[in-house]
Amino acid sequence: MGSVGTPVIRRIVQVGRGPERPEDLLASVGLRADAPASSWAGESVDAEAYYGLIERVAGADDHALPFRYAEALRADDFGALGLALKTAQTLGVTLQRLMRYILVLSDTLEYALVEEPGGQRLELNGRPHHRRGAAMANECALAAVVSMLRQAAGVHVRPQAVSFRHPPPPTATPHQAFFGCDVAFDAAHDAIHLPAAVIAQQPRLADAGLSAYLLAQLDDLRARAADRSLVAQVRGAVADALPDGQPSKTQVARRLGMSERTLHRRLADEGASFQTIATQARREAAEALLATTEHPLADVAFLTGFADQSAFTRAFKRWTGQTPTAYRAAGVRAADR
Missing domain, CATH: 1.10.10.60 (Homeodomain-like)
Known part of the structure; x- marks a missing residue:
């Protein structure tokens, strides 16, 4: 099984609105509520345990959980990666960096950037959607990418469309409100479809010199993350x-x-x-x-x-x-x- 960084787990629990106590939810995946938050490249939780936790936090009716999670994220939460995303020359380069260094955050995430008429789509590959928690985890992942793009650009970036492979939830209102575009389900890809104008947009903090320094750090982190058996x-x-x-x-x-x-x-x-x-x-x-x-x-x-x-x-x-x-x-x- 893959694994997910514990700060992701803590953020999911933080934005939950269910009746269970945060300390009980964290304990269910072996975490202490009073422990210092680990780094994004540090301790992790088994992916199936993560999916189960999402199901407990969301309960039967909280379809907006992935979008509160994404809105609560800050690029600085990702350390060197977050700053590297904000200092890229274009949002297209931001996405390329995310693809290359995502292993620093989680070994369940794998992205591909695919050309399509009028722009590109960022696909989330290799993640299952066999249970509700897994499907919602995929929603969390794509919503987090859009949140990072908005923070990097300093404006409300809006995708052309968003698609998910899993069946539609009882309501897609939270999905459409967050993404600001059509959201398709039972689709061929888990993907964000972005117009060329968004891909070419320059982040507010674009800085080639700082980027070079950060990328060197990330290459080291990526090598260490990939060093597991x-x-x-x-x-x-x-x-x-x-x-x-x-x-x-x-x-x-x-x-x-x-x-x-x-x-x-x-x-x-x-x-x-x-x-x-x-x-x-x-x-x-x-x-x-x-x-x-x-x-x-x-x-x-x-x-x-x-x-x-x-x-x-x-x-x-x-x-x-x-x-x-x-x-x-x-x-x-x-x-x-």
Whole structure:
């Protein structure tokens, strides 16, 4: 699984309006309310725990949570990255920097800038939308980008359109109010569509000299963030892709920016194999979904990359010695004690 920086978690809890106490929400993901906030490049929380937290904070009816989160963010929260975004020569360069250095903030985020008629779209790639919390996390991510662009430009930047892959919520009024444009759901991409005039706009604090200094710092931070075990990177890439089917070694290698042959060799150097890691990622995802959601078994099978429920049941029993139904029931009994 991927991970998310704890300051993101704290900000989500800060803007929540539900009945649960902030300290209880933080404790549910292993954080203390009185601990000093860690840096954006520091401590992190498992992505599934993050999605679950969003679901608890938002409850059933708070569809505006992602946009209060985005409005509460300040570019300075991102340290050197935030200042590098504000000092770029154009907002297009701001987006390029975000794409390059996003690993400093979270290893669940991956952006691509794609040319399209009249402008460009910034796509959020590799993030699942298999549960409500994951879908809302994607809304948080794109809303945060728009918030950063507005702060960099010093004006109310308005996208041409915004699209999400997940189904529409009961109301899209908060989405349209924040973005100020049409918002599509069940779309091909999680993306912000930006006109050429916005891409070419100059940030208020554009400064080539300061940018060069900041980029050197960010290159160091990025190298340290990327230095984690390749096994962990592969496990995270597989887990994030499972809702769209089990990814092949070629697909994972491409996402990690290397050839399949290089991936095979580097895993062998760590004493690991792609198949073993992929199987472990599927098992962990299945156990998490059975323990923390009420999805029907057919949905759990689909979300862990299986073609049907019977194949999932056979595999799960081989992994754990229990059927998925028995595993879920045992977890419920343990929680009731």
